[in-house]
Amino acid sequence: SQKIEQNSEALNIQEGKTATLTCNYTNYSPAYLQWYRQDPGRGPVFLLLIRENEKEKRKERLKVTFDTTLKQSLFHITASQPADSATYLCALDKTGGFKTIFGAGTRLFVKA
Amino acid sequence: EPEVTQTPSHQVTQMGQEVILRCVPISNHLYFYWYRQILGQKVEFLVSFYNNEISEKSEIFDDQFSVERPDGSNFTLKIRSTKLEDSAMYFCASRAPSGGMSGETQYFGPGTRLLVL
Numbered sequence: 001s002q003k004i005e006q007n008s009e010a011l012n013i014q015e016g017k018t019a020t021l022t023c024n025y026t027n028y029s030p031a032y033l034q035w036y037r038q039d040p041g042r043g044p045v046f047l048l049l050i051r052e053n054e055k056e057k058r059k060e061r062l063k064v065t066f067d068t069t070l071k072q073s074l075f076h077i078t079a080s081q082p083a084d085s086a087t088y089l090c091a092l093d094k095t096g097g098f099k100t101i102f103g104a105g106t107r108l109f110v111k112a
Numbered sequence: 113e114p115e116v117t118q119t120p121s122h123q124v125t126q127m128g129q130e131v132i133l134r135c136v137p138i139s140n141h142l143y144f145y146w147y148r149q150i151l152g153q154k155v156e157f158l159v160s161f162y163n164n165e166i167s168e169k170s171e172i173f174d175d176q177f178s179v180e181r182p183d184g185s186n187f188t189l190k191i192r193s194t195k196l197e198d199s200a201m202y203f204c205a206s207r208a209p210s211g212g213m214s215g216e217t218q219y220f221g222p223g224t225r226l227l228v229l
Contacts, residue, residue: 032216034216034217034218036220038155041201041223041225042222042223043116043203043205043220043221043222043223044155044203044220045220046217046218046219046220049216049217089154089155091155093216096167097143097207097216097218098143098160098162098167098168099157099160099167099168099170100145100157100218101157102147102154102155102156102157103154104153104154105154
């Protein structure tokens, strides 16, 4: 069955460092992959989308890579800030985007 | 900035009762979704809706669930006979017409926290 795995352990990093989060998937061929941020008790907020034919995408301090051979995406936050502390969700979609599958998320804590 | 809204923010109901969760998607969006998130667990897809019909649904979305777009603005999720295990946060999301950089992006509402007693 389709499976998405994200770092199950929380990630603790020091302010100013780069946070790297991992998303691995099996039994799935996504057309695109998205990263969302979720704060406690709130809905997911879209951050970045990368398509299957793209290797890397950047937006301000965020960077995402997508390796369809390894079936893996890496999400980087550079110059991290305490305000970046949240849960980050990886989500996969096939063409059409009618059924999005989410990973369980990785909790990030950035210490001042 | 346009946003997805949901009402109520919290709903408490007795097991076996019917509940209707309401969503107002972003006005020019054409694709609509419901998800649920049980406390401490992942966001789970329930159903997607396009052109006035269900596009996809998950195994969770059984005969107890239904969706409707009763007018040009609202999108509702009905649970006919609630069970204890339906207690969760329910999120509505909407997406713009396909094509372009933002075509695949889903915008989520703040959620309705449903508690079934």
